[in-house]
Amino acid sequence: MTAIVETRALTKRYGRRTALADCTLTVPAGRVVGLVGPNGAGKSTLLQLACGLLTPTSGAVEVFGRPPAADSAQLARVGFVAQDTPTYATLTVADHLRLGARLNPHWDAALADRRIRQLGLDPTQRAGRLSGGQRAQLALTLAVAKRPELLLLDEPVAALDPLARRAFLQSLMEFVAESESQATVVLSSHLVSDLERVCDHLIVLADSRVRADGEIDDLLATHFRLTTARRDADTLPAGMRVVHAEHTERQSTFVVRADAAVDDPSWVMDPIGLEDLVLAHLESSADSRPALEPQR
Amino acid sequence: MTWLTWRQFRAQFLVAAAVLVAATAYLLISGLDLRDKYHDLTAGCPDGGCADGSQLLDAYAFPYWTGSALVLLVPALIGAFWGAPLIARELETGTYRLIWNQGIGRGRWLTVKLLLVGVTAVTVTGLLSLLVTWFASPLDRLNHDRFTPLLFASRGIVPLGYAAFAVALGTCLGLFLRRTVAAMAITLAVFAAVQVLVPLAVRPHLEQPVHSVVALDAATLRSTRMLGFTGSHGPSATFVAGIAVPDAWMLSDSSPIRDSSERVLTFGTQPCANNSHDVPSEDCLAHANLHVAIDYQPADRYWPFQWIETAIFLALTAALTALTTWGLHRRLG
Numbered sequence: 001m002t003a004i005v006e007t008r009a010l011t012k013r014y015g016r017r018t019a020l021a022d023c024t025l026t027v028p029a030g031r032v033v034g035l036v037g038p039n040g041a042g043k044s045t046l047l048q049l050a051c052g053l054l055t056p057t058s059g060a061v062e063v064f065g066r067p068p069a070a071d072s073a074q075l076a077r078v079g080f081v082a083q084d085t086p087t088y089a090t091l092t093v094a095d096h097l098r099l100g101a102r103l104n105p106h107w108d109a110a111l112a113d114r115r116i117r118q119l120g121l122d123p124t125q126r127a128g129r130l131s132g133g134q135r136a137q138l139a140l141t142l143a144v145a146k147r148p149e150l151l152l153l154d155e156p157v158a159a160l161d162p163l164a165r166r167a168f169l170q171s172l173m174e175f176v177a178e179s180e181s182q183a184t185v186v187l188s189s190h191l192v193s194d195l196e197r198v199c200d201h202l203i204v205l206a207d208s209r210v211r212a213d214g215e216i217d218d219l220l221a222t223h224f225r226l227t228t229a230r231r232d233a234d235t236l237p238a239g240m241r242v243v244h245a246e247h248t249e250r251q252s253t254f255v256v257r258a259d260a261a262v263d264d265p266s267w268v269m270d271p272i273g274l275e276d277l278v279l280a281h282l283e284s285s286a287d288s289r290p291a292l293e294p295q296r
Numbered sequence: 297m298t299w300l301t302w303r304q305f306r307a308q309f310l311v312a313a314a315v316l317v318a319a320t321a322y323l324l325i326s327g328l329d330l331r332d333k334y335h336d337l338t339a340g341c342p343d344g345g346c347a348d349g350s351q352l353l354d355a356y357a358f359p360y361w362t363g364s365a366l367v368l369l370v371p372a373l374i375g376a377f378w379g380a381p382l383i384a385r386e387l388e389t390g391t392y393r394l395i396w397n398q399g400i401g402r403g404r405w406l407t408v409k410l411l412l413v414g415v416t417a418v419t420v421t422g423l424l425s426l427l428v429t430w431f432a433s434p435l436d437r438l439n440h441d442r443f444t445p446l447l448f449a450s451r452g453i454v455p456l457g458y459a460a461f462a463v464a465l466g467t468c469l470g471l472f473l474r475r476t477v478a479a480m481a482i483t484l485a486v487f488a489a490v491q492v493l494v495p496l497a498v499r500p501h502l503e504q505p506v507h508s509v510v511a512l513d514a515a516t517l518r519s520t521r522m523l524g525f526t527g528s529h530g531p532s533a534t535f536v537a538g539i540a541v542p543d544a545w546m547l548s549d550s551s552p553i554r555d556s557s558e559r560v561l562t563f564g565t566q567p568c569a570n571n572s573h574d575v576p577s578e579d580c581l582a583h584a585n586l587h588v589a590i591d592y593q594p595a596d597r598y599w600p601f602q603w604i605e606t607a608i609f610l611a612l613t614a615a616l617t618a619l620t621t622w623g624l625h626r627r628l629g
Contacts, residue, residue, distance in 0.1 A: 051397055069396070076399030086390035091303065099300050103398035139394070146399065 002029040004150050004184045005050050009059035012045050019045040021208040022059070027201075030182035034195030034216075036278055037205035043188040044083055046205070047154045050186070051080040063150060076105050079148030081156050085139035089128030093121050096142060104146040112145035115171070133164025137171060144175040151175070153187045157194055169198050192275045204278055206285035216274065223277045226254040228267035237262065244280040255280035297400055297408040305413060308378055312370075312420050319366065320427055326359045327431040334434040349438025360435050363428040367450035370424055371458040372487045374417045379466020380479035382409055383624070387474045402624055410617065414463045421459035425451065442598055443545030445495035452602045457609030462487055464616035471623050494605070502604050505547055505591040510539055512553065514582040522550060524575050525563050533563040537588050543595035551588040561586075 005027035012020040020042035027033050035043050048054040049061050052069025061068060069075055087096060093116060101107045116123060119137050121130070127138060136156055143151060153172070157165040176185060176198075189195050195202065202219060204212040212219060223243070226236075230252045233242045240262070244255040255276070261269045272280075330352075337352055353360070383406075386392040396402055429451045436442060442451070449455070465486060470479040510516055517523070521538035536550040552560045555567070568580035593601070 048393075053393060053396060069401075072399050072401050072404070075397065075401065078397065080393070080397040082390065082393035082397075084390060086394050088304070088391055088394075089389070090307075095303060099303075100398065102299055103297065103395075103400045105399055142394070143397075 003027065004029050005061070005063050005186070006065075007046070007049075007059065007061045010046070010049060010056055010061050011058045012042075012049060012054060013057045018208065020049070023205075023208060023210060025203060025210050025213060027184060027186055027203075029184055031201040031215075032176055032185045032187065032199045033201040033203060034192075034199035035186055035188040035203050035205060036192055036195055037188075037190065037211075038282060039190055041205045042208035043190075043205055044154050045208075047080070047152050047186065047188060048082075051078055051152050053080075053082075073105075076146065077149045079143035079146055079151040081136075081139045081143045081151075081153045083154040083156075084159060085132075085136040085156060087127040087130075087135055087138055089126065091127055092123065093125050093127060093130075093138060094123035096127060096138060097123075097145070100142045100145055106147040108145045108147050111147075112141055115141045115145070119171075131164075133160050133167065136160060136164070136168055140168065140171055140175075147179075149181070149183055151183055151185045153185070155188050155190070157189065165194065169194065173198055192278045196274050202274075202278075204281045206282050209285070211281040211285055212277075219277060220271065220274060222257055222259060223272050223280075224256055224258060224261055224269045225272045225276070226256050226267050226269045228252055228254075244284045297405060298412060300395075301409050301412045305378070305416075309416060312374070312416075315370075316420055316423060319363075319424060323359065323363060323427050323431040326356070330356055330431070330434055334438075349435070353435055353438060356435060360432055361446070363431060364446050364450035367421070367425050367428050367455050368446065368458070368491065371417070371421050371455060371462040372484055372491075374421065374459055375462025375466040375483045375487050376480040378413050378417060379463040380470045380483045381476045382413060382463075382467045382470060383620075384470030384474060384476040384479045387471075388476055403621065406621060406624055410463070410467060410620075414460055417459040417463045418456050421455045425453075425455040440540075440543050442543060442595075443593065443601075445499075448495070448499070448598075448601070449491065452599070453606050454602055454609070457606035457613075458487075458491075460613040461490075461609040461616070464613040464620070468616045468620045468623070471620055498608075499601065499605065500545075500547055500593070502601050503593065503597060506594055507589065507591050509587050509589050512537065512581060512584075512586040512588065514578070517578040517582055523578075526550075531562055531564055535561040535563065535566045539588060539590050541590070541592050541594070543598075545593040545597075547591045547593065551590050553586050553588055556585045556587075 003026045006025075008024050010020060010023040011018070023042065023046060035046065037043050045054065049056055050063060050068055052067070052075075063078060064074070066074060068078070088099075091099070097109070097112050097116065100112065101109055115137075119134065119141075121134060121138065127135060130138065136159075140153075140156065143153075157168050160168060172185070172187070176183060187195065187199065196216075200216055202212065202214065202216050203210060226240075228251070230247055230250055233245050233252075233254065236242065236254065236256065239258055240254075241257040242254050243257055246253045255272060261271075263269075333352060333355075337349065383392075386395065395405065432447075432451070436447070436451070439447075442448060449458070462483070466479060466483040469482050469486070470476065473479045473482065516539065517537075519540060521540050523537050524535075525533040526536055527533045535553045537553050538546075538550040540546060553566075554560055559565075561567075566576060567584040567586070568576035
């Protein structure tokens with residue numbers, strides 16, 4: 001498994017505020033990776049570090065084994081759709097395509113034109129007069145028509161209505177399906193439902209730390225909800241790692257990580273949905289926050 | 297990249313082109329008319345030397361002074377409206393996140409933008425300076441005052457240096473302030489401050505001024521710009537004369553008058569005193585063996601000063617551009 005993006009102890013501070021702390025992760029090649037976490041978890045910072053818009057305070061990030069945005073050749077290999085999908089308000093849709101064609105060596109004009117036609121965008125329309133969904137689609141078109149090997153998308157659907165959101169993700173999947181040498185995509189969102197539809201790999205980021213990282217199928221196969229009479233977490237058998245625990249007077253509910261479900265008459269152990277899995281990891285990060293404080 | 301820069305810059309350029317065309321039409325018509333009158337006035341006078349140009353100067357005061365002011369105003373406006381938004385608007389609207397992820401480095405992005413806008417700014421200002429210099433040349437010959445700050449700054453080649461400087465200044469401020477409007481305002485303020493500071497504190501010292509002692513004879517007294525006392529009539533009021541060397545830059549408006557024993561004359565000690573408070577008659581003073589000391593930059597230093605000042609502004613431009621390049625790679629990280 002080749003690493004497309006690799007970070008080591010990556011840290012970014014703005015003055016005294018830490019946006020991303022000590023983040024070590026690997027994005028494998030050819031996957032559609034979902035980057036999920038609450039607002040302020042550092043997703044945006046991580047993606048902007050990966051595309052070279054930001055430089056790290058400490059630690060390192062490498063894309064294709066080199067520093068991001070090292071030169072124009074490196075820039076041409078990475079597509080980036082920024083948060084709020086900025087476009088030039090006074091330039092027309094056609095101007096944007098011309099911009100992409102002039103600045104990118106591997107520009108796929110046929111793909112760009114086809115996408116604009118399919119989306120029903122008027123090439124003479126100024127980008128400032130497009131709807132949020134149309135603008136996002138235009139930004140995505142710019143990013144995919146440069147034929148990147150790595151496509152980074154920073155909460156591209158956050159501001160869109162459900163219909164536009166679905167259309168956008170549909171477009172994204174079309175790009176992935178038709179890219180010749182399987183492109184790698186990293187897509188951030190704070191909504192698991194968006195990612196579940198398109199991603200095959202998930203990275204859960206909370207408090208700027210990686211909480212879970214793996215193929216979605218693997219994650220789903222190794223996470224369970226375990227309901228039992230009230231008991232302490234450390235009385236569970238070895239091999240089960242408790243992600244999150246909840247206790248009522250008589251009953252305990254754990255989200256555990258284990259290689260396989262274990263049959264035991266004293267509990268009920270069920271598979272868990274992706275949304276609950278992510279939530280368990282995020283809540284666990286919230287639980288452990290005081291304990292982590294002294295390390296920072 | 298050139299296409300994109302031009303596409304973003306087109307509207308601003310067309311405004312400048314319209315102003316330039318309007319100014320050209322007006323100054324061309326007015327200038328041809330002026331030349332006719334100048335020929336009538338100086339007919340029989342070599343070099344206009346014997347003609348009294350004050351009437352002509354009055355008649356053309358409006359185009360003369362507004363044209364000169366325009367040459368100085370245009371670089372300021374270019375700095376604010378072309379320079380300041382160059383990076384600041386991209387930062388403000390977030391489009392830098394779009395453009396810096398195309399297959400072109402930030403360094404080249406900046407170079408192309410600065411070159412296109414900078415060269416256009418210098419060209420527009422240069423054409424305007426050429427036009428105003430041509431229009432005003434008959435009046436400048438009559439005026440004998442090429443070093444007056446506004447006239448010096450709006451003729452010849454210094455406006456080119458100002459234009460390049462203004463673009464670099466606006467761009468740099470835009471990068472570090474990240475706000476278009478703030479960058480525009482501060483660009484205007486800094487540019488204005490520089491235009492006040494340079495003629496007051498820098499230009500007089502570009503070369504060591506000439507110091508000379510002038511005898512107050514009849515000819516000198518006839519050509520003085522002023523003769524009188526400073527302040528109220530009392531023992532503390534100094535008797536002064538304002539001497540004009542043709543086409544030179546007088547660094548003081550007036551100089552104290554001294555007698556043959558180097559004594560500074562004051563009210564009451566002046567020769568040829570009469571009973572009234574009037575200034576003594578020139579006929580009497582001319583025989584009193586008086587003199588004044590003056591400091592000035594002679595007329596033949598006009599072009600050296602133009603070159604030196606242009607070079608200073610181009611050096612400032614280079615320094616600001618280096619700072620912008622550094623900031624673009626460093627600070628935004």
